[in-house]
Amino acid sequence: MSIQTGGLNKISLVSLSQIRRPIAPVLDHQKIDAMVSTLKGLPEASKTCTKEEAAAMDAQLPPIDVLCVRNEGKTYYFAFGGCHRFQAYDRIARETGDDVQVRCKLIPATRSQLHLYVGSSLDDMFD
Numbered sequence: 837m838s839i840q841t842g843g844l845n846k847i848s849l850v851s852l853s854q855i856r857r858p859i860a861p862v863l864d865h866q867k868i869d870a871m872v873s874t875l876k877g878l879p880e881a882s883k884t885c886t887k888e889e890a891a892a893m894d895a896q897l898p899p900i901d902v903l904c905v906r907n908e909g910k911t912y913y914f915a916f917g918g919c920h921r922f923q924a925y926d927r928i929a930r931e932t933g934d935d936v937q938v939r940c941k942l943i944p945a946t947r948s949q950l951h952l953y954v955g956s957s958l959d960d961m962f963d
């Protein structure tokens with residue numbers, strides 16, 4: 837649980853295709869395999885977390901913190917963490933050919949807060 841979402845209990849579903857991920861991840865592919873297994877409800881799901889954690893997660897991945905920014909009347913979603921969970925969702929989307937719903941904790945943010953993360957690329961974020 838992050839500092840920003842410690843007090844937010846609500847979990848929202850946002851389409852994978854709607855979430856912008858400006859920063860390229862460094863990945864552990866075994867972890868992604870295990871997460872994909874979790875999403876598919878397969879037994880090897882508990883490889884990268886304890887059995888108790890996996891059971892508590894009820895065959896789901898923990899929600900990902902997603903910034904939610906309003907700009908010119910539209911809502912934009914940005915994620916800077918959750919790299920491995922996104923890769924797992926990406927794989928399921930590729931395999932099924934469908935957009936998938938991502939479990940998120942939405943954090944309302946302003947343009948200037950987003951600027952802290954992306955710097956001078958801010959305007960490119962809303963293309």
Ligand SMILES: Nc1ncnc2c1ncn2[C@@H]1O[C@H](COP(=O)(O)OP(=O)(O)OP(=O)(O)O)[C@@H](O)[C@H]1O
Pocket residue numbers: 867870871872874880881882883884885889890893896897898916917918919920921922
């Ligand atoms: N196979 C799995 N099944 C279910 N949950 C998992 C699995 N592997 C890890 N988790 C849980 O998913 C959460 C995120 O894991 P982790 O931080 O390793 O990946 P991440 O998605 O890249 O996130 P971050 O960018 O915050 O590091 C943790 O709470 C972890 O316990």
